[in-house]
Amino acid sequence: MQEADVWCNGNLISNHKGGYLPFTVDITNYIKKDKVNEILVKVDNRNNSSIPPGKELKDLDFNYYGGIYRNAYLITTNDLYITDAVHADIPNSGGVLIHFDEVSISSAKGFVKIHLQNDSDQEKKVKIAVVFNSNDGIKETFTSDKIVIKSNSSVSIVQPVIINTPKLWSPEIPNLYLAIPRFFS
Numbered sequence: 396m397q398e399a400d401v402w403c404n405g406n407l408i409s410n411h412k413g414g415y416l417p418f419t420v421d422i423t424n425y426i427k428k429d430k431v432n433e434i435l436v437k438v439d440n441r442n443n444s445s446i447p448p449g450k451e452l453k454d455l456d457f458n459y460y461g462g463i464y465r466n467a468y469l470i471t472t473n474d475l476y477i478t479d480a481v482h483a484d485i486p487n488s489g490g491v492l493i494h495f496d497e498v499s500i501s502s503a504k505g506f507v508k509i510h511l512q513n514d515s516d517q518e519k520k521v522k523i524a525v526v527f528n529s530n531d532g533i534k535e536t537f538t539s540d541k542i543v544i545k546s547n548s549s550v551s552i553v554q555p556v557i558i559n560t561p562k563l564w565s566p567e568i569p570n571l572y573l574a575i576p577r578f579f580s
Contacts (some may be wrong), residue, residue, distance in 0.1 A: 396459045397446055400481055402435040410447045414459075419470075421484035431483045438462055474515035477576060478549065486567070488551050491576050495556075503561040507537070507554045512545040520544075523552050528573045529562050555574050 396414035400407060404427035411418045426432050440461035442451045452459055470479070482488025485578045488510050495505030507525045539554045562570035 396438070396440055396461060397443055398439040399463075400437040400439075401435065402433075404433055414441075414465075415447065417465075417481050418464075419479050419575055421482065436463060436467070461477075469484045472514075474512065475513050475519050475521070476579070477545070477578070478510045480510075480514050483512075483549075485510065485551075491574070498561065500563065502559040503562060504555075507556055507574070507576065508551050509554070509578070510549060511544055511578060512549040513546060516546050518543055518545050519580070521580055523554055523576065523578045525554060525556070526575045526577075527556075527558060530570050530573070531562070532560065533562075561564050569576070 399411045401409040401420045403422040409420040436496040480490030497504040527535045
């Protein structure tokens with residue numbers, strides 16, 4: 396909760412303070428290919444007034460619980476992948492951003508922005524597709540033109556979206572859409 400050190404194969408890679416926000420750590424350069432690798436997360440729940448909420452544990456009106464108490468994932472990627480929004484650390488980008496500017500009974504207009512990273516030594520030509528699935532099984536698919544991503548670089552692709560007669564959300568009828576982003580050559 397308070398502070399976490401992340402180690403890989405004996406190397407301290409990251410120190411994260413605070414338990415309220417997610418964090419990611421890229422261990423790519425520390426992995427030994429075709430060998431057993433050790434990932435260690437050391438958590439520290441001692442008093443530290445520099446970490447919010449900035450009070451000693453005895454002065455709080457709630458408990459901090461030590462240890463890892465949220466999900467932890469090991470994510471592997473190919474050379475071309477959709478970035479993690481937290482790790483990309485790009486304002487209003489990184490990962491997948493879905494935004495609708497105009498919403499009415501007749502249509503919902505907006506965009507999907509997908510941040511792709513190409514870690515290979517070759518440029519890649521890709522299209523993105525975003526499928527919106529409604530609660531009642533209706534699918535709407537939006538596909539971009541082909542985009543070139545240079546080697547060892549990233550790009551944000553913006554795909555306009557218009558959903559005609561959308562299933563609007565309300566407390567009485569909590570309609571939801573599941574958005575599934577993909578990219579392909």
